[in-house]
Amino acid sequence: MGGATTDLKLIDENGRRIDGRRPDELRPLKIEAGVLKRADGSAYVHWGENKVLAAVYGPRECHPRHLQNPTRAIVQCNYNMASFSVSDRKRPGPDRRSQEISKIISEALEHVVLTHLFPRTSIDVYIEVLQANAGTRCAGLTAASVALADAGVPMKDLIASCASGKVADTIVLDLRNEEDNFGSADVPLGLVPRTGEIVLLQMDGDLSVDEFKTALTMSTDACYKIYEMQKDALKRKYCVAPAEIPAAMAEAIQTSAAPAEQVNGGDDIKDDTSDNQQGGMQ
Amino acid sequence: MSDGALSFIMRDHIHKLIEKNQRFDGRTREEFRKLTVETGFVNKAEGSAMVYLGDTRVLAGVKSIVGEPFPDTPDRGVLTTNAELIPLASETFESGPPKQPSIELARVVDRGIREGQAVDFVKLCLKPGEEVWINFVDIHALDYDGNLFDAANIAAVAALKTAIIPASRFDKGEDYPFPMKHVPISATFAKIAGHLVADPSFDEENVASARLTVVTIETGKLCAMQKGLGGSFTRAEVEKAIELSLAFGKKVRAQLFQM
Numbered sequence: 001m002g003g004a005t006t007d008l009k010l011i012d013e014n015g016r017r018i019d020g021r022r023p024d025e026l027r028p029l030k031i032e033a034g035v036l037k038r039a040d041g042s043a044y045v046h047w048g049e050n051k052v053l054a055a056v057y058g059p060r061e062c063h064p065r066h067l068q069n070p071t072r073a074i075v076q077c078n079y080n081m082a083s084f085s086v087s088d089r090k091r092p093g094p095d096r097r098s099q100e101i102s103k104i105i106s107e108a109l110e111h112v113v114l115t116h117l118f119p120r121t122s123i124d125v126y127i128e129v130l131q132a133n134a135g136t137r138c139a140g141l142t143a144a145s146v147a148l149a150d151a152g153v154p155m156k157d158l159i160a161s162c163a164s165g166k167v168a169d170t171i172v173l174d175l176r177n178e179e180d181n182f183g184s185a186d187v188p189l190g191l192v193p194r195t196g197e198i199v200l201l202q203m204d205g206d207l208s209v210d211e212f213k214t215a216l217t218m219s220t221d222a223c224y225k226i227y228e229m230q231k232d233a234l235k236r237k238y239c240v241a242p243a244e245i246p247a248a249m250a251e252a253i254q255t256s257a258a259p260a261e262q263v264n265g266g267d268d269i270k271d272d273t274s275d276n277q278q279g280g281m282q
Numbered sequence: 283m284s285d286g287a288l289s290f291i292m293r294d295h296i297h298k299l300i301e302k303n304q305r306f307d308g309r310t311r312e313e314f315r316k317l318t319v320e321t322g323f324v325n326k327a328e329g330s331a332m333v334y335l336g337d338t339r340v341l342a343g344v345k346s347i348v349g350e351p352f353p354d355t356p357d358r359g360v361l362t363t364n365a366e367l368i369p370l371a372s373e374t375f376e377s378g379p380p381k382q383p384s385i386e387l388a389r390v391v392d393r394g395i396r397e398g399q400a401v402d403f404v405k406l407c408l409k410p411g412e413e414v415w416i417n418f419v420d421i422h423a424l425d426y427d428g429n430l431f432d433a434a435n436i437a438a439v440a441a442l443k444t445a446i447i448p449a450s451r452f453d454k455g456e457d458y459p460f461p462m463k464h465v466p467i468s469a470t471f472a473k474i475a476g477h478l479v480a481d482p483s484f485d486e487e488n489v490a491s492a493r494l495t496v497v498t499i500e501t502g503k504l505c506a507m508q509k510g511l512g513g514s515f516t517r518a519e520v521e522k523a524i525e526l527s528l529a530f531g532k533k534v535r536a537q538l539f540q541m
Contacts, residue, residue: 036425037337038372038484049325053424055370078377080368083420084327084343092366092420093379126370128424130341131324 006182010168017179023172024218026162029226031142031233033150039126041151043233045143048176049133054143056151059121073118077106077125079140085132101137102127108141108190108199114154123153134180135163141190141200146230150237156192158230159199160223163188164215166207171214173222187212189219193227196220288488296489297475307336307483312526314469314481315429319436319538321444328417329445329460333437336483337427339371342419342437344445344460348408348452349416359406359414363392365421365434372426372484390468390508391421391434394497398466398505400439405461406447408454415447417460428483431495431508435468440538466505467534468497469527478519480526494520496527500535 010018017023027048036042039055062068067076079101083090094102105127113123125147127140138161145158165175167183180186185207190200207215296306303311315336324330327343351358365388367375380388395401406415419441421434445460472482472490482490491513497506504524509515515523 036339036370037427038425039370051324053370057369057373060373078369080370080377082324082341082343082366082422083364083418084324084330084345087326089345089347089418089420092364094377124369126368128368128370128422130422131326133326 006178008178008182010179010182011170011172015170017167017172017176019176023170024221026174026222026225027176029229031146031229033146033233033237039147039151041147041149041153043143043146043150045139045146047135047139047142048174049131050129050136050139051131052136052139052143053128053130054140054147055126055128056123056144056147056153057126058123058151059118059153060124062120062122067122068120071119072115073113073121073123075106075110075113075115075123075125077102077109077127077144079105079127079129079137081129081132081136085129101140104200104202105137105141105144105190108159109144109148111197111199112145112155112157112159112192113148114156117154123148134175134177135188137161137200138163138188138190142226142230146233149230149234157194158192158227159190160193160226160230161188161190161200162219162222162226164219164222166205166211166215171211171218173218185211185215187215187219189216189223191220191223193224288485292485293489296486300475300477300479305479305483306485311477312480314432314530315483317436317534317537319440321440327441327445328448329441329443331437331440331444333433333440335429335433335436335481337425338429338433338484339423339425340430340433340437341422341424342434342441343422344441345418345420346445346447347416348413348454351407351411351414355403356411357407357414358403359401360416361392361395361401361403361419362417363388363395363419363421363438365391365423365430367423367426367430371423375423375426386508386510387430387434388421390431390495390497390506391419391438393506393508394435394466394468395419395438395442398497398499399463400442400466400499402461402463426484428485428487429470429481431470432468432481435466435497436534436538439465439467443539464499464501464505465535465539466497466499467527467531468495468506469523469530470495471523471526473513473515473519478515478522478526480530494523496523498524498528498531500531502528 030046032044035044041056045052141161166185167179185205187203318334320332323332329344365384367384473492493510495508
């Protein structure tokens with residue numbers, strides 16, 4: 001938290017923020033699944049002015065070898081910022097900040113990945129920040145969990161992530177650059193929406209207990225919205241619209257879904273098939 | 283997912299196709315993949331370009347700061363080119379300090395820009411001997427499906443060509459377009475089964491015995507070349523590569539810069 005003073009009016013008379021948002025409003029968020037060819041799974045998140053790519057490789061042989069766990073997979077996340085993603089050129093390569101972010105994101109993801117299914121392996125997650133405007137770790141985690149799903153890695157759930165904080169004595173959601181620099185608190189949150197478990201939480205700045213609770217409620221609500229967008233991104237990638245189903249296949253679906261009497265011969269095999277399909281759907 | 287090791291059957295298949303002037307993705311030997319360029323992708327950069335060459339994807343960004351010139355060129359700005367082969371882009375890339383492949387890539391792109399006199403370095407000088415613009419071109423490989431050389435060259439040139447010197451941010455007067463003189467465009471060829479193959483894909487690079495990059499500028503002159511890998515080219519092949527590179531450069535300049 002910068003805590004620096006500024007002439008900027010971060011909240012105006014109407015309670016609007018510098019980009020015109022209400023305190024509890026998210027920046028525009030766009031999620032896309034499966035954007036890279038080479039990676040096993042990938043996702044692109046365009047969130048406000050953040051542009052973040054995530055790629056997943058694995059489960060694969062674990063490097064370095066001494067990190068191997070004979071009972072489960074490990075998740076190794078690597079958060080990296082492009083040198084031109086920020087105002088002052090960032091020196092390429094890992095620094096202390098990105099090492100810390102990589103660590104907490106790895107730990108958050110390990111909670112949802114069914115790691116016991118892949119002993120001795122590593123699931124490598126690469127988060128690449130192409131353009132940054134506050135909230136990149138949340139955007140990165142949001143993208144990473146979609147990329148894991150895109151890679152077909154078994155998980156308990158996705159993780160949705162969003163920050164809240166305090167700006168000009170107001171609790172606000174999803175801080176942008178100026179609010180992060182001149183605000184007084186920042187609380188990034190990573191949530192497992194299905195269970196409500198918190199898997200990533202940081203805070204810096206100055207908040208009363210009540211303010212913290214308000215902030216947490218605000219970001220939790222936002223995480224549920226983000227969760228829907230994550231699922232939607234995966235559905236867009238993997239659901240086939242009825243128009244796209246080839247005629248022959250559509251016919252087959254209709255036949256198997258038709259009641260047994262209407263099918264000529266009404267034999268047992270067809271019955272079984274439709275039963276199985278229904279079973280699979282549940 | 284391919285990790286660089288290619289099955290013998292695939293290797294044979296690529297060889298057989300090349301013999302018949304065909305390729306796995308339907309191209310002929312001399313054909314390049316579809317090129318798409320999106321400039322201004324990163325608003326924090328002075329200039330940027332996302333380049334798609336088939337499924338290969340590269341993002342380049344330019345950042346400029348005010349600094350001291352080198353003692354031997356007191357009236358000229360500085361340009362540094364750097365390439366990051368991040369593990370996001372391919373299983374064959376590892377994180378850590380730049381290794382030989384990324385150093386070669388950055389140096390070949392840099393050579394094309396420098397020797398092709400793409401940049402008017404004199405116009406990057408603020409106060410001779412004291413203050414000049416120091417510029418960084420950072421190249422990020424995002425998806426590696428072969429031929430990073432051409433994708434990186436085009437990304438770097440397009441980023442520079444659309445860059446704005448941030449003079450007002452440094453209290454150095456008004457912003458102005460990055461001073462460019464020429465547009466160097468590279469074209470890369472692989473040698474597979476004794477044939478010259480343009481714009482090799484990832485699998486093709488893996489069966490190639492040699493690689494040749496030829497950089498040309500719009501006047502029809504050559505400005506840089508780089509031969510790579512263990513194999514060899516004949517004189518006729520080198521001449522053919524130059525001819526194809528000139529044609530490709532012309533096409534790219536027409537597509538991107540209406541030149």
